[in-house]
Amino acid sequence: MSDDESAQTEPLSTEDPPTDSRSSMDRIAGVGSSVRQALLVPALAVLTALIVGAIIIAVTDLDTLPLWGTDPGAAFSQTMSGIGKAYKALFVGSLGSSRAISETLFAATPLILAGLAVAVGFQAGLFNIGVNGQMHIGGMVALWVGFSFTLPAIIHIPLAIAAAIMGGAIWGGISGLLKARTGAHEVITTIMLNFVALFMVDYLLKTSVFQATGRNDPISEKVNATAQFPTLVGDYRLHIGFFFSLAAVAFVWWLMYRSTIGFEFRAVGYNPHGGRYAGMSVAWIYLGVMAVSGGLAGIAGTNQILGLEPYRGISNFAGTVGFDAIALALLGRSHPVGVLFAGILFGALRAGGREMQGAAGVPIDLVLVLQALIIVMIAAPRLVRAIYRIKTPDQDMSTTVSTGWGG
C-alpha cells in the first residue's frame, strides 16, 4: 500500500521547496515520508500520551495523595496499582475479549468515516472542522428516510445512506462554495455551520415530522427495522456499518491516488496557484472537496442513528466524533489506511475508556486528554524528537494549513 502511495506522490513531493505556505499541508498528510519514519513518531506519541495520562491519574488519586507524606512506599505502590488497574481496564475493555473487540470496532466505525472526511480535506489543503455539523445533517436525512418508509433492507439501507451522503455533501458544500465564491475561510464557516446544524437538529426533533408521538422532549420516531444496520455476531453491537467504513477507506484510496479528480484535489492542496496554472478550476475543486468530505461525514452520521440503540434521533447525536476525527486524520497522516488504523486505535480508547470508567473509576474524559496529547506530538514531530532525543536530518516538519480568515 505504501509503495503505491509513494509511487504516486513522489512527483509532487520531490519538487523544490514550495513558496506558498499552504503547500506544507502535504507534510501533515505525511506524503513522501518513509514507512519507518511514518510509524515511529505516532508510536512514540501514543506511548508518551499514555505516560502523561498515568501521571494525571496518579496526581488526581485523592485517596492516595495524603499517604505520600506519611508512608511514601505504600503511596507509591497504591498509585502504581491504581494506574495498573486503569490501564488494564483500558486494555481489557478494548481487546480483552471477543465482545471487547466488537466494541472497539463498533466505536471505530463512525470514527474511521469521520476521519476520512477530515483527511480528504487535509490532502486538498482544506481544514474541515465541520464534520460534526455534516454528520448531524446527514444523520437527520438518513433518520427521516429510516422512519418514513418501509422497504426491503437491501434497498432501504442504501437509500438512507445515499440520502445521508447528499445531506452531508450539501452542508459541506456550503463552506466549499463560500470559499470558492467569496474567499470566506472554511475553518470559520464550518465551525459556525456546526452550531447551526446543532440547533437545526434540536429544532427539527421538536417538529411534528420528526418528534416521536406522545413525547414532549426532542426525540424522534424510531427507525424502521428495515433501515437498521444488522449486527454481525450474536448480541454484539458491531454492525455492517463497519464494512461500509472499510469500503469508504478503499473508495477514498482509489479517489485520492487513482483518479484524476483525486490528483487534482492533491495538486490544489499542494499549491493552489500551481493548480490554477495547470488549468484546474480551483473554485470547483474547493466545492468538490468539501462535498466529498461532507458526504463521508454524512455516512458517519448514519452510524449514530441507524447503527445503535435506540435507533432514534436525539440532541447532539454526533457527540465528539467530528472533533476526534481531526486527531485521527493527523494521526493517520491523512492516508486512508492510516486513518483506518488510527480509527481502530481511537475506537479502542473509547471502548476501553468506558471499561476504565466502570471498573477502575477513572473518568472516560481522560481519553480526550490522551487524544489531545497525541495530536500535539503528531503535529509537532520536533517535540517528540526533542523528548526522545532522536537525531534525524532536520527536515522542517512544520505544519501550516491556515493563511488567515479573509482568504
Added chain:
Amino acid sequence: MAVTTSPEIVEKVRATPEERRATAIGIVLVAIAAFVLWVFALGVDSSFVSTFNLSLPGDPDLTWVVSSQVLSFVVAATIAFIGGWVLRRTHVKWTNLGLAIALSLFALAFLTWAAADKSFSLVGMLRSTVILSVPVTLGALSGLMCERVAIINIAIEGQLLTAAFVGTVAGSAWGIWAGLIGAMLTGAILGFVLAVLSIRYRIDQIIAGVVINIFALGLTSFLARRILSVTPELNSPGRFSTHKVPLLGDIPVLGSMFFNHNMFVYGTYILVIVLHFGLFYTRWGLRSRAVGEHPKAADTVGIDVYRTRYRNVMYGGLIAGFGGAFLTLAQVSRFEENLTAGVGYIGLAAMIFGRWMPFGALGAGLVFGFALTLQQKLGILGTPIPSEFLSMTPYLVTIIVVAGVVGRSRPPAADGQPYIKD
C-alpha cells in the same frame, strides 16, 4: 477614450463595489420595512398595547405603554426612509450606520410585536444583554490580542473553560480574589502553550487551538468528575458582588443597564478603552500591529517579532482568563462539565464581526448578547418563533460577515503565518 471624457464622468458611470453594496442593502431595508408593516403592524389587533417595564423590581416604577400597531407603523416608515436614503447613495460611507440603526429599530418592532397585549421587562432584557455580552466580548478581545500579532487563537473556548475551572477551585479554597488571579494565570499559561506550539514548534495554529480546546474539555471534565464530585466544598466559590456606580447608576434605564453590575462588567468596559488606546496610540500598539501586518518589516526596524507575539498572546490569555473567571465567580458560582458550551466560539465570531477592533468587539458582543438574551426571554412571552433560530443568529451573522455580504472584514495581513527569522 475620447479626450473630452473626464475621470469624474467615468466614475459616475461605474458603480464602485461599495455603491453596489449600498444598493443591495437599501433594497433589503425596504424589504424589511415592508415586512414590519405587514407582519408587525398589520398583524396585531389595533387596540393592543405593549407594556414595557423600564425599572427593575425595587426601583421607582417606570413603564412605557405604547400602541403596538402605531409603533410598528412608525418603525416601518423610518426603516423605509433609511432604506431610501441608502439607495440614493449620497453618503456611501455611512451605509453601515444606517443598517445598524434600521436593524435596532427592527428589533424594537419585533419586541413590541412579541409583547403586544402583554407586559415585558425591557430593562431586565437590556441588563441581561450586557451581562451575557461580557464573556463574548472578553473572548473577542482575547482573540484580537493574538490575531493583531498574527497568531490565530481558536483556543478561546478552552481558555475560558479551564480558567472557569481553576477560578472555581482556587476561589473555593482561598477566596474569590485568589480564584480570579488563578483563572487569569491559567488563561495566560494556555496562551503561552499556544504561543510555544505555534511560534517555536510552528504547528498549524488552528490545529494548536483545536488541541488546546480538546485538552481543556477533557481535563476539566476529568477533574470535575474525579475530584469535584467527591469534594463539593471545592465547587462553591461564592460570587463577586454588585456595585452601583454613584450618580450614573441612578439614571433611569441606562443606569440599571450599564452601571449596576459586578466589577467584571466595568472591567470589560475599561479593558475595551485601554486596548483601543493601547493599540492605536502607543508604541506598543504600533509595534504589535506591525508584527501582525508585516513581520519582516517589523523585524527589519528592530522589533523582536517572537517576543512581541509571545507577550501579546499571553496578554490575550489573561483576558480570556478574566472572562473564564466571570463565568464561575460572577454568573454562576459552580463549575459544570463543558460549562462554556460554545461561548468561546461566539467570541471568535464577535472578533470577526467587530473587525479586529476593541470597540467592534464590544459592539459585536452586545449584539450577540442580545440574541442570547432574546432566546431566553422569548419563551416567557410565548412567541411562535422557535428559540433554536435565535440561537443560530450569532453563527449565521458571522457566516454572512466572513462571506463579505455586509462589507469585507479584513484580518491582519500576516494572520496565521509563522514567521521564520532568516
